[in-house]
Amino acid sequence: MSTAVSGDGGTGLALQASGLNFSYADGHAVFADVSLDVRHREIVCLLGGSGCGKSSLLRVLARLEAPASGDIRFLGEPLQAPHPRAALVFQQPGLLPWLDAAGNAGFGLDFEHQPRLTPVERAARIEQALSAVGLAGHAHRYPAQLSGGMAQRVALARALAREPQLLFADEPFSALDAITRAEMQALLVEVVHRWHTAALLVTHDIDEAILVADRILLMGEAPGRIVREWVVDLERPREQADPAAVTALRLDILSALHALRAH
Amino acid sequence: MASRLLLPLAGLLLAVLGWAAGAVWLAHGMPIASAFAPLESAASLWQLVSAGELWPHVVVSLKRVAVGLLLAILIGVPLGVLTGLSRRFTQATAPLFQFLRMVSPLSWMPLAVMVLGVGDAPVYFLLAFAAVWPILLNTASGVAQLDPNWLLLARSLSATRTETVLRIVLPGITAHILTGVRLAIGIIWIVLVPAEMLGVSAGLGYFILDTRDRLAYSELMAVIVLVGALGYALDHLARAAHARWLHR
Ligand SMILES: Nc1ncnc2c1ncn2[C@@H]1O[C@H](COP(=O)(O)OP(=O)(O)O)[C@@H](O)[C@H]1O
Ligand SMILES: [Mg+2]
Numbered sequence: 001m002s003t004a005v006s007g008d009g010g011t012g013l014a015l016q017a018s019g020l021n022f023s024y025a026d027g028h029a030v031f032a033d034v035s036l037d038v039r040h041r042e043i044v045c046l047l048g049g050s051g052c053g054k055s056s057l058l059r060v061l062a063r064l065e066a067p068a069s070g071d072i073r074f075l076g077e078p079l080q081a082p083h084p085r086a087a088l089v090f091q092q093p094g095l096l097p098w099l100d101a102a103g104n105a106g107f108g109l110d111f112e113h114q115p116r117l118t119p120v121e122r123a124a125r126i127e128q129a130l131s132a133v134g135l136a137g138h139a140h141r142y143p144a145q146l147s148g149g150m151a152q153r154v155a156l157a158r159a160l161a162r163e164p165q166l167l168f169a170d171e172p173f174s175a176l177d178a179i180t181r182a183e184m185q186a187l188l189v190e191v192v193h194r195w196h197t198a199a200l201l202v203t204h205d206i207d208e209a210i211l212v213a214d215r216i217l218l219m220g221e222a223p224g225r226i227v228r229e230w231v232v233d234l235e236r237p238r239e240q241a242d243p244a245a246v247t248a249l250r251l252d253i254l255s256a257l258h259a260l261r262a263h
Numbered sequence: 264m265a266s267r268l269l270l271p272l273a274g275l276l277l278a279v280l281g282w283a284a285g286a287v288w289l290a291h292g293m294p295i296a297s298a299f300a301p302l303e304s305a306a307s308l309w310q311l312v313s314a315g316e317l318w319p320h321v322v323v324s325l326k327r328v329a330v331g332l333l334l335a336i337l338i339g340v341p342l343g344v345l346t347g348l349s350r351r352f353t354q355a356t357a358p359l360f361q362f363l364r365m366v367s368p369l370s371w372m373p374l375a376v377m378v379l380g381v382g383d384a385p386v387y388f389l390l391a392f393a394a395v396w397p398i399l400l401n402t403a404s405g406v407a408q409l410d411p412n413w414l415l416l417a418r419s420l421s422a423t424r425t426e427t428v429l430r431i432v433l434p435g436i437t438a439h440i441l442t443g444v445r446l447a448i449g450i451i452w453i454v455l456v457p458a459e460m461l462g463v464s465a466g467l468g469y470f471i472l473d474t475r476d477r478l479a480y481s482e483l484m485a486v487i488v489l490v491g492a493l494g495y496a497l498d499h500l501a502r503a504a505h506a507r508w509l510h511r
Contacts, residue, residue: 064418081421088419094412097509098434113421142510 008076014038014166014198015061020070022053022060030056031224034070036217038166043192043199045213047206047253053224054202055170061200062086062168075165084114087159089169093151095143095158102139105129105157114162129157132191149180156188160195167192167199173208185211186237206253210246211238218253220260228256298480308485317489323465324455327383328497331390331451332444339395339447340440343402347436353403360399368393369457381462386455393454394447398440405439406432438509445501452494 008014015038023029031053038044048054059065061072063079072079074086087108095104106126109117117125130136133153143151152172159167169188173181189212192199203209209216213232220227230249234241279301286300297303311317345352368389375385413435417427459468467490474483 062419064415082419084421086419088415090412090415092410092412094410094416096413096431096434098437100510107416108420111420111426112423144510 008040011076012039013073014040014042014075015200016071016073016076017061018071020057020060020072021068022056022065023068024056029223031219034224034226036226038198038200040165041193041196041198043189043201043212043214045209045216046200046202046219047209047216048204048219048224049221049257050204052219052221054204054219057219057224058168058170058200058202062088064088081113083166084162085165087162087164087167089152089155089159089167089172091171091175093143093148093155095146095151095154097143100140100142101130101135101146101154101157102126104143104154105139105161107158108162125161125163126157129161130154132160132194133157133187147180149176149184152176152184153187156184156191160191163195164197167197169199170202171204172201174203174205181208188212189236206250206257209253210234210249216253218256218260227260295478295480299484300481301484303481304484304488307479307481308488311482311485317470317486320465320467320470321489321493324459324467325493327386327390327459327466328448328451328455330383330387331394331455332447334387334391335394335398335447335451336440336444338391339398339443340402342395343399343440343443344406344432344436346399346403347406360396364396368454372458372461376462383463386458386463386466389458390451390454394451397446397450398443401439401443401446402436405436408439409435438505441501441505441508445498445505448497448501449494452490452497456490 015036017037018035020034021029021032034057036044046054046057056065060067063072063082074083096107099107106122108114109122109125126139127136130139133156135150135153135157138146138150141150143154146154152175156172172188173184176184185208188199188201201209201212203212210232216230216232217226218228218230219225230253232249234245234249238246283301286297289296289299346356371389371392372385375388379385379388409432413431414427417431420426422430455466456468456471459466460472463469467486471483471486474480474486
């Protein structure tokens with residue numbers, strides 16, 4: 001587990017984006033003039049209706065796509081390509097069916113543009129990541145033998161094994177049943193805290209945002225932009241937070257969403 | 264569990280009974296046809312196998328299958344990858360491939376013998392020609408169906424082009440290639456026997472013609488049974504390889 005925070009120019013920020021604009025080949029703007037920060041060890045939820053450009057924004061922030069204009073800094077450095085200390089989790093686990101859980105968890109660890117690890121370090125990272133997601137005993141199972149929730153746990157382990165400073169997650173639990181989803185939400189918060197990493201979680205689920213986030217960013221559409229921000233200082237675990245405060249936040253978010261629709 | 268073994272056995276037993284009845288009925292008009300009967304055939308098979316007379320032919324045939332399959336893979340996989348990756352290549356070749364696929368490979372036999380001479384070469388050509396299509400088409404659909412999440416994963420790891428091909432694309436299409444190989448083995452095995460009936464002096468196809476010339480009908484039936492059994496075993500192997508790769 002990494003506790004070292006690499007240099008960030010003294011800003012305390014894992015990610016810093018300003019004035020981002022982006023459009024696909026067809027030319028119409030997907031999002032415009034987006035600025036946002038993610039602090040070290042902070043969980044930020046990007047909340048918005050489907051189609052408002054959340055996934056596109058996440059992909060640009062992770063530098064899987066290049067912005068049309070704007071500036072992205074990762075740990076204080078301008079970001080020109082996907083960063084070795086940033087890891088991604090998507091809605092689909094995207095596991096490689098020819099590798100077992102350990103192989104999948106370690107898949108990101110021996111690429112040319114990733115930090116060099118000795119076989120011992122690599123094995124240790126895989127083992128820590130798998131046990132962090134509760135799959136220590138399933139290292140040699142193959143994706144075809146895993147449930148949807150277990151597969152998503154392996155995908156999370158694959159991200160953790162790279163010891164990210166920032167975890168990008170795009171609706172990682174929306175394909176899971178409600179019970180598994182609740183388990184995974186709790187697990188995400190737990191491992192993000194244990195790994196001392198920051199997380200940017202895209203979701204269209206208000207309750208998920210309230211359960212997980214330190215800060216919620218509400219995204220409006222056409223073109224996508226960030227319209228409001230809430231700092232969530234409710235007690236953790238959130239299931240035990242003051243119900244009145246939770247409800248108040250929920251209603252506030254709902255009315256902000258309504259105001260967006262009305263426009 | 265019992266029915267998984269019992270029902271297929273019952274089916275086979277019924278077929279053997281039908282075979283026996285057919286031989287008896289045929290023997291009414293043609294006494295020599297009694298040699299087709301199951302017991303006589305089984306005796307011949309036992310004799311041929313224990314005398315070691317059949318093995319050289321089996322080995323020659325299996326070698327031809329292996330060479331034909333290997334050629335088909337070497338040609339079919341790269342062409343399939345191209346087809347899967349490039350729309351223009353697909354558009355340029357689709358009618359040609361469909362056309363060639365629809366011509367029975369055996370039609371090329373006279374031409375193949377003229378160009379490649381008598382011997383193994385034209386047989387390899389015919390087998391590879393017959394087997395290349397399922398491999399090509401399955402490889403192409405494997406490339407087209409590559410999980411976009413895998414490619415995204417490769418990009419998020421800043422994978423080089425070589426890393427992407429070797430660690431994602433090739434393993435990612437292997438299941439499809441194995442499906443193609445399995446279909447190809449089935450086709451090769453069917454084309455093999457007639458392909459070995461011309462211009463060669465060994466192999467199971469040759470042996471079948473030979474039994475006919477010697478009027479050794481019980482041996483003919485014995486070889487047919489053996490051809491079926493070997494084909495069944497080959498298909499089983501290919502299936503097992505496929506299942507093993509996917510860990511199903
Ligand atoms: N690869 C793409 N090419 C062109 N348009 C796209 C692509 N991906 C998404 N879009 C469009 O961009 C807009 C935002 O999509 P997306 O970022 O997926 O939103 P969200 O994740 O909030 O649902 C939508 O109008 C969608 O149709
Ligand atoms: Mg999305």
